Amino acid sequence: MKCNRRSLAVAVLVSVLGAGACSAPRESEPPRLRVEVIGSSPHDPRAFTQGLEVVDGVLYESTGMWGVSSARATDLATGTETARVGLPGRLFGEGMTRAGSIVWQLTWQDGFAIARDPSTLAELRRVEYAGEGWGLCAQPERLVMSDGTGTLTFRDRVSFEQIGSVTLSGYRDPQPNELDCAPDGTVYANNYPSDEILHIDPQSGEILAVIDAAGLLTPAERAGTDVLNGIAGLGGDRFLVTGKYWPRMFEVRFVGN
Structure with a gap:
């Protein structure tokens, strides 16, 4: 200084x-927590997971990478995939969330979000935005979006128009990636490129806690994978977490050390 x-x-x-x-x-x-594993299930190791969310028993997942990006919907109870669409051309898929009758999917550097039908995932329309798209989640009155910087952007649930923003504080160099909007109004975010999950108050931008999610995969399973990315609330204190090219998805709780 x-x-x-x-x-x-x-x-x-x-x-x-x-x-x-x-x-x-x-x-x-901020306080540091850790993950307690409740169980695990198979996850597509070819999926470069960018968005993960559970709504009304449906697991929505967005995957990235040029030429193979997709939007997927799976019945959580049975594990049956009910819909999948590929992104056209060389679009790079990013975060995804359901907001009522719309599933929004971001693109990374392509400059627009895609509005999709929640049942078929068919594309309905596109809305342009400035900058990069990373993570996205839905609160009752707005969407929360990350772009890999220490700022979260708020957007209208229907028009996708920007309606505000907040700067994160209380922790070194936050880089929020995939987001999950919790029922209590807070937000959970994968902190790229680490094994940390940030618990955020989106009203003030304060980081309330840091969750250490390291060690979920064995060394053999971790070979050939990419970073932790993907968090979806299941209700109560339970969450699903996974990562890019991860062979497993984990049901976890966040607990004190």
Whole structure:
């Protein structure tokens, strides 16, 4: 840090009292939690998971990579896939969420979101936006979107128009990726490219907790995979989590150390 005159004067004073000169007060770190595994199920190891959400017993998943991106819907109880559509051309799929009668799917650097039918996942229309698309989740009155920076953007559930934003605070270099909007109004986010999940208050931007989700896959399973990405609330304190090219999906709770 650079010392201005005021901070220098304070530094002299605290030095006399025995403290380090020009030391700045440190923000307290948010609480750290860990995952407790309840169970696991197979996951498509070819799926570069970008979005994951459970609504009314349907697991919605968006996958990325050029030429093979997709939107998928699966009956959670039976594991039967009920719909799948590929993105045309070389579009790169990103986050996905259901907002009432619309399933929204982001594209990474293609500059638009795709509105889809929630049953068939057929494309209904496209809406342009500026910047990159990463994660997306739906609250009752708005959508919450990430672009890999420390800012979350709020959007209208129907028009996709930007209606606000918030800057994250209280933790070093947050890079929120896939998002899950919890019933209590908070948001969970995969923190790219780590094994961390951030618990966020989207009203203030404060990071409420950091969840360590490392070690879910065995070393053999982790070979050839990519980062943790994909979090979907199941109700209560249970969540589904997975990652890009992961062979398994895990049902977990977030608990204290």
